[in-house]
Amino acid sequence: MARRFVAPLTESEQQTLTSAYHHGEKRALRRRAHAILLSDQGHTIDQISEILQVRRDAVSRWLKQWETSGLDGLIDKPRSGRTPILDEHDHQRLQELVAEQPHQIRSLQARFQEETGKTLSTVTLRRALKKK
Template sequence: MGKIRTIELTIEQQKALQEGYQLGKTHAFRRRCQLILLKSEGRTSKEVSCIIKMNEISVNKWLDGYESEGIEGLTTKPGRGRKQVFDQGQDEARVREVVQKERQRLAGAKVILEKELNKQFSLKTLKRFLKSLDPKINIV
């Protein structure tokens, strides 16, 4: 068995992590705060991974992030995940115009928009985008 990697926390750091664990905006951030608190108790990465249901490698990765950046290292960085197909600023006007012309046939609007915007997307994606523009729209 290897050496247990622990982290020493000051009282201020413990308070900040406790607050993040109890009041953090996202579930992921709260779990990461809990992870650091558990590691500061001298638990192994394997024990922590079982408690918070996270891969052991991820536990060590978030511990590295905390050690290098502090509590800011536990937040999810912007730009993660799949990029949006439509840009509200650029595509909104054209999408509204084409959908208005093809309002009885959304599939037809989709075909036109795919050609004009040179993007591939599903009918469901188009519906979600329209819904994001105006939540009152009732799209079936």
């Protein structure tokens, strides 16, 4: 079995990874930075995958991403997700309708659908009103 390690890290890279490991916002980034640091210390991919409780191919992918893209390779890329049902104009119109009838969520829902043609559940409507 091949023993693959990352190229020796510079002092700057070690500091960057240590900072990401200790203070990174996302758990995934902290875990990936930890994997790179463990590899630099001489741990094999199998050992790292056992320590971090992840699959071997994930660790291998992280090492490749580190070597090709550095820290940027360890950060998750933005994902598209679902497009929002309501745009800024819709949010403004909802606020206007609430000002007219603040305690009538069902009538608000019906009027909004009548005006815009967009159907909203009461949960979506409440969530939209809480945002603003």
